[in-house]
Amino acid sequence: MTKYLLSIYQPDGPPPATVNLERIMRDVGALTEEMQAAGAWVFAGGLHDAGSATVLRPGADDVLVTDGPFVEGKEHLGGFTVVTAPDLDAALEWGRKLARATTLPIEVRPFRH
Amino acid sequence: MAEASATDAAAVERVFTAEYGRAVAVLVRLCGDIDLAQEAVQDAFIAALERWPATGVPPAPAGWIITTARHKLIDRLRRESSREARHEEAEWLRLAAAADAGDADAGAAAWPDDRLRLIFTCCHPALALNVRVALTLRLLGGLSTAAIARAFLVPEATLAQRLARAKRKVRDARIPYRVPEDRDLPARLAAVEAVLYLVFNEGYAAAAGERFGRDDLCVEAIRLARLLQSLVPRDPEVRGLLALMLLIESRRSARVTADGDLVLLADQDRARWDPALIAEGQALVRQCLADNQPGPYQIQAAINAVHSAAATSAHTDWRQIVQLYDHLLRLTPTPIVALNRAVAVAEVDGAAAGLTLVEPLPLAGFHLFHAVRADLLRRLGRRDDAALAYEAAIAVTANDAERTFLRKRRQARD
Incomplete structure (x- = not known):
């Protein structure tokens, strides 16, 4: 079994009025239960927006603190789920369900250890 | 003597072309690693070049290659495990036991055909399309990295890097080595068909001869489509794809002049069309019609079959071609299909x-x-x-x- 990180990429700013947050929360909750029942769920979390991030960079003597996020852009990591799966196809199936539930793009990436 | 060894080298080359993909596929199943599998099969062909001149070509050359590759793999793992890693030692012991148990049946027929799994690994949608093409040609077609790089006009080092990265992704992300489940099969087969069609089209577009060696891609695409068809014989779109390629390929020598100029279908010398390829393509189209589960490749094949059936350009049944394009446009409503329909x-x-x-x-x-x-x-x-x-x-x-x-x-x- 391999662990996979399913990253949820979210546009910055408040969600547009067309987004039904209540329904998304319900769908994501149901998916979490499904993952747990299947023994695939390891850990998950939702993040505050990217404006709340702080970046630390190691320098010669000191570690420099700056306002984040690390990568400037219009979309940032908004949350993630870690699943364990026998292979990529199984992980992609969870990713597909997460994309439908969140209505957002999902990146699937294997853990090295 | 020199003559005999030239014959043997040619025999090794024939076996290589026909059986490289199968041997790699079996070895990937045994060791779970594409690089190791490729190296072992490579070793086996080197051994064949050394031994076959003395012993003659064995009665079941594919089985010989696979058995030898298995032993070479065990040798490699044994050498590496004597240096380090105990778990690798355990691994080769397991393999050695499996190899000894299977030694009695050296015939290729005794090996399950693993090539279908390998096709689905190489054409996995998690890999970029150009990488799928390169992996398929390298692992299943046995084409060298240099040949693929030449065909796709990229530097050899770039292609080698791309292949290495792809194999790492297959390993690290655990892209599975198996035939997809029934509910996923149509979509995954469509991805494989797209790769083979892209290989064919690359060769076709370049057949005018300004790029040396690229029309070999048509031959390779047809070889792989035949293989796919033999592995999933009941899939109508795979059959349609093979028919389409054969019918287009049948006109190869008529569509370009000796100077490398293109000749329009209407102006081609139909006596130069290859009757054997046409007959095979048309027979496949008839099977598709009998099955009556039409899809885009089958309809394109049928359109080409109508052209092939016309003794002269003036005899072409354009009404039937328009009807076929109407159908194709419903299934794949793209501007290119609409353009072709307009011509008809x-x-x-x-x-x-x-x-x-x-x-x-x-x-x-x-x-x-x-x-x-x-x-x-x-x-x-x-x-x-x-x-x-x-x-x-x-x-x-x-x-x-x-x-x-x-x-x-x-x-x-x-």
């Missing part, structure tokens, strides 16, 4: 009817759009408009042979 409509209802369909298509960046417009305008006697359209076609085409062809058409328009 012009043959049935006249150039003006065709032009009405062509004009609104959003294909300004596609040279054939302008070339078709130019031809229809010429037939309507609108010479100046036709000349402008030929200019536009020449401006957007990237292929030398196409450009030469369009220049000649432009000059001949009167």
Whole structure:
């Protein structure tokens, strides 16, 4: 079994009025239960927006603190789920369900250890 | 003696072309690692080159290669495990036991065909399309990295890097080595078909000869399509794809002059079409019709079969071709299909009817759009408009042979 990180990429700013947050929360909750029942769920979390991030960079003597996020852009990591799966196809199936539930793009990436 | 060894080298090469993919596929299943599998099969072919001149070609060469590759794999793992890693030692012990147990049956028939799994690994949608193409040609076709790089006009080092990265992704992300489940199979087969069709089209587009070695891609695509068809014989779209390739390939020697110039279908010397390929392609199309589960490849094959059935260009059954395009356009409503349909409509209802369909298509960046417009305008006697359209076609085409062809058409328009 391999662990996979399913990253949820979210546009910055408040969600547009067309987004039904209540329904998304319900769908994501149901998916979490499904993952747990299947023994695939390891850990998950939702993040505050990217404006709340702080970046630390190691320098010669000191570690420099700056306002984040690390990568400037219009979309940032908004949350993630870690699943364990026998292979990529199984992980992609969870990713597909997460994309439908969140209505957002999902990146699937294997853990090295 | 020298003659005999040349014969043996040719025999090794024949076995390589026919069996490399199968041997790699079996070894990937045994060791779970593409690099190790490739190295072991490579070792086995080197051993064949050394031994077959003395012993003669064995009665079951594919089985010999696979058995030898298995032993080479065990040797490799044993050498590496004597240096380090205990778990690798355990691994080769397990493999050695499996190998000894299987030694009695050296015939290739005794090995399950693993190539289908390997095809689905190579054409996995998690890999970039150009990587799928390269992996398929390298692992299943046995083409060298240099040959693939030459065919796709990328530096060999770039392609080697791309292949290495892809194999790492297969390993690290655990892209599975198996035939997909039934519910996923149609979508995954479509991805495999797309790869083979892309290989074929690359070869076809380059068949005008300005790029050496690229028309081998057509031969390779047909070989792989035949293999896929033998592995999933009941899939109508795979059959349609093979038929389409065979029917297009049958016109290869007629579609280019000795100087490398393109010849339009209507102007081709039909005596130079390959009757064996046509017969095979048409038989497959008949099977598709009998199955009655039409799909885009099958309909394109049927359109080509109608062309192949016409003794002369004037005998072409354009009404049937228009009907087939109507069907194809319903399944795949793309502007390119609409353009091809318009060409057929012009043959049935006249150039003006065709032009009405062509004009609104959003294909300004596609040279054939302008070339078709130019031809229809010429037939309507609108010479100046036709000349402008030929200019536009020449401006957007990237292929030398196409450009030469369009220049000649432009000059001949009167």
